[in-house]
Amino acid sequence: MLEISGLKKEYGGREAVRELTFSLDRGELVCVVGPSGCGKTTLLRCVAGLLPATAGTVSVAGERVTGPPPNMAVVFQEYGRSLFPWMTVRQNVELPLKERRVPRERRERLVFDALAAVSLDDVPGAYPWQLSGGMQQRVAIARAIAYEPQVLLMDEPFAAVDAQTRAELEDLILALWQRLGTTTLFVTHDIDEAVYLGQRVVVLSASPTVVLEDLKIDLPAERDQLSTRALPRFADLRGHVYAQIQRAKGAR
Amino acid sequence: MLEISGLKKEYGGREAVRELTFSLDRGELVCVVGPSGCGKTTLLRCVAGLLPATAGTVSVAGERVTGPPPNMAVVFQEYGRSLFPWMTVRQNVELPLKERRVPRERRERLVFDALAAVSLDDVPGAYPWQLSGGMQQRVAIARAIAYEPQVLLMDEPFAAVDAQTRAELEDLILALWQRLGTTTLFVTHDIDEAVYLGQRVVVLSASPTVVLEDLKIDLPAERDQLSTRALPRFADLRGHVYAQIQRAKGAR
Amino acid sequence: MRVLGLPVLLVLAWWAYSAVADNFYVPDPLRVVRAFADTWFGQRLLDDALPSVGRLAAGYVVATVIGVGLGVPIGLSARLRATAEPVLEFFRAIPPPVLVPLIMLLVGIDDSMKVLVIVSGCVWPILLNTVEGVRALDEVLADTCRMYGISRRHLILRGASPQIMAGLRQALSVGIILMVISEMFASSSGLGFTIVLFQRGFQIAEMWSGILLLGLLGFALSTAFRWLERRILFWHWSNRA
Amino acid sequence: AQEGGKDKVNAGVIAIVDTAPIHLGKAKGFFDKQNIDLTITAVQGGAASISGVVSGQFQFAFANTTSLLTAREQGLPLKVVANGVNSTGETGKDFSAVLVKGDSPIQSAADLPGKTVSVNQLKNIGDTTIRATVRKAGADPATIEFVELAFPDAPAALQNGRVDAIWVVEPFVSQAISQGARAVAWNYAEATPDLTVAMYFTGGDTDPDLVKRFTAAMNESLDYAQAHPEEAREILKSYTKIAPEVIAQITLPKWPAQVNRDSVQAIADAALGDGVLKNKADIAALLP
């Protein structure tokens, strides 16, 4: 569904990403982790078609990406800046559908369902700045869901929310993904989160970046904040990724 | 060393903290956890003498607290706002000592040692905004150490730093505490962190707040990010606190 | 009580001074108030105050249209901005009053001259703030638009509106100043003209009443502006309750 | 203030043709002779010189008749000390005129009603004398629309058709005529015979002896300028920015040492009739 091959990115002659090659099958949820500044955001922006790559290609459903592809949605880390502050929650979620000329009735259905899925159907008339951080990020997620993308990209979406909200949002993402089967690329720097969420975890090296490891997460499909995280296998995987990243940092 | 008894705080007639009673022995490190908005910051500001309590008393080393006590240091959550951006790292650390009229030579010694303790002795001339978030928080910690407090208060000091830096800072706090033996009250909303750091964990209920549980953490004194967290007992304690907080939230 | 305390004190101080000092140029407040009523409640309001305000409004609107209209494309295109910046900086730095003689040479002396003088001063704060506002549009928001195929018209004016409003606010005070100055040249009506006429005729109390009226006008306009701004920028952090 | 035996005097004077005598007199040393150390400060207009005198910045200043009458009416204690400048009294050869475009249908002052005429300051000597001239020509000046336009701006405004007629003084009269404008009225000359256009004055509490000496120096300067027009033209180059070729052409005013009381009275009456003054002026209190 999503293929990244030989991706390279230089900023003004300085190599940030050296060579990335990996792919996602339809309906897969893959997490990408790596040390800070290794190029996770760069990778994601290249995949989203927001940034031209220096070399290599990205393709979605066989189509080469040159600009933002039509069936892709992104949830940015900076939720506070990705919502339109002068629009209500419902207007924010609705806007992309309006621009796509989705008929009114279907549009309302989609918006309502998406807000319900993130438990925000009681505040459609509120403005983003009247909501807590976690709620704002849920609005951004609702907007992505309502858009019905084939591919969903998320860039450290929970980096700025507190731990309890974060756990809730993680479970929300898992539940939605299981229900809708959207191909999802999830970027994070939190190893626990990556192991908890992903079917696979792609570990990146420090910049100039390559793929250090593409790790299959062999935990039960049904996950739970307490029991899954308490599994010895979880600690194993966690420790393994942690050691990898330490190695990556050390090698820098 | 630090005694909190019958502490009650109302904001404009609305009860935020109902009744808190617990104490810290000299040299103890106690973590306080509780659901968001339960009054952790309120508690800490009362202890620091920055906020008058509605009822009850706080005393440090037998002295009743009415304003900021002289031998107490505070590390705030918002490190970005608690460092003076117009001062260099060394000036920030030095300022409280200057106010205290510590002689120049001794002051320089203290500042140097504190910066060395947080591995920042190579950037004393940098301004806070030239540092990463984790480094800024280490400056705030260095300032607290150089102040040589008998009691150290920390309010969710790592809430806004990334997971890897956070792990490093946690270990830094543990090492410093073991070396200096400062009585430390550490507020967090991260259960893992509380269990990992504390000798005891005080669990607060949702607002109006009371102490739900004062839990002894019977983990080995020597802690390590990977092995300690992988211990079955760690998962037990973690699960126990988690369940308590869920209960506290549910009861709201 | 608090709100009124200081103004009352100031008026009393004025009164006391005028009584003690017997300064020809500082008449006592009562005379000024009487002069105010005699001068401004009547034909003068229609003949002088209204045309002034009308020209101010016209100049302000034209300046807004030009400022925003040029500011958006200049803000969007880095190349255009680099080309236009020195020229804009230069024109902005010219004190608007020195343009009065030139504008008079070029367009004459009727109302269009006065309106143009107001435009020539008001347009710069609006233009430069619009450029800045458009240029500083949130990148994340711009990326969001690209990702979800949202056309940028949803973003540009709204996103830049806090800055544009800041420019409009500056332009308002510049506009009042230029309204007065333009009427001090080649005029036969208007508030600025009338005040100068009083001054030349040494009608001191009347002159003070004109200054007072200008103060009231400035105050009323800035109050109205603040009201409007709150409505338009209800979502901006500075206006959140 | 006495210094080295000389009184320091600051005089506020407009930098126009009319004030050549005081500049000439200073250059000739007439003031030194009277033990006056004279500084001439350029001011913008009558209002500035009057308030300069009232505020004590100037001991003496120069202002036109109407401005002085208005100030006196408002109770300012002004006193004329010397004559300033007079009309030549000759139609067609004066330093002040109402001009129209060469191809204008306006032929004389009687055609001005209903037209737009520019003056440098409204409610001042310009509109008063123009009204008087029009009245003398047998027409009713009530429908003339006066607008304010500084002298330098007026010729261009006339050219562009922004106004129907302009009132200007030298050097703009010569300049505009050389560019094709045509004079239809000589308002100073026609309004009243030998009009005293402006005068030198002082405030209420100037040392009478100093006033006497200043008057003496001023009168000597006036006489000298009147007698030596070429030197008067020459001195213009020192304090105005008028081009030398224009200076050679302009019509100079008359500089008699005596104030023409009748003309001042006539202006006061005309101003009262036009509503520029509210009360009958006390000429005697103003004039020496």
Place this chain on the structure above:
Amino acid sequence: MTRAIAYGAAGLAALLAVLEAVPRLGLVDARFLPPASEILAELGGLLGTAELWIALGETLRGWALGLAIAFVAAVAAGVVIDLIPGLRAASNSTIEFLRPIPSVALIPLATLLFGASLGSTLLLVVYAAFWQVLIQVLYGVADVDTVARDTARAYGLGRWSAIRHLVWPTALPYIMTGLRLAAAVAFILAITAELVIGSPGLGLEIQTAQSGGAVPTVYALVVLTGLIGIAVNAGVRMLERRVLAWHPSVRGT
């Protein structure tokens, strides 16, 4: 960077070309708008005369003196209003009323009180510049971060230390903004006072040149005021850069 300069130069060149072409092609009477080359030549000539430099000195003196008085008075007033509890609320309405009074409304008063002299210029400049600075000072002293204030208290900083190490640096960026705005306004008002009242300075030169019908001189002087305006702005920005090296608005660039 060099590209930006090239584009900027191209923009200026285009402006000059238009100003040269319009009168030469007869689109506007060259008597009213002389070609750019003539204006610049005139400016060059003027710069060689002592008169111009004296006038320039007069203008800058009025500007600098007025700005300095307004600045000191406004900073002092702002700090006093902040220090005395209740004064802010009490003075609020008065400030809000006096501030929008256009300073040019005082021109007649200045003419009467001081005539055509430095006093007139100062009255207008000080009045206009004072409010610009005062408003910024008031915003600035109110903007002290609560966490920073708590930090100062927790570490035992005294009242004067807090003002010196906390309030003043916090307000400084605002004060600099106020200074920048005030410098521009003060320059405009200095020129206006000279132009309208006739106080000595560049404005009076413009006025006299215009009275003599010397149109190219008028244009040359207008261009000169524009250049000075740019210099004033650049100067304050440079000062700002030095004083606020730590501030986000400066360190970003």
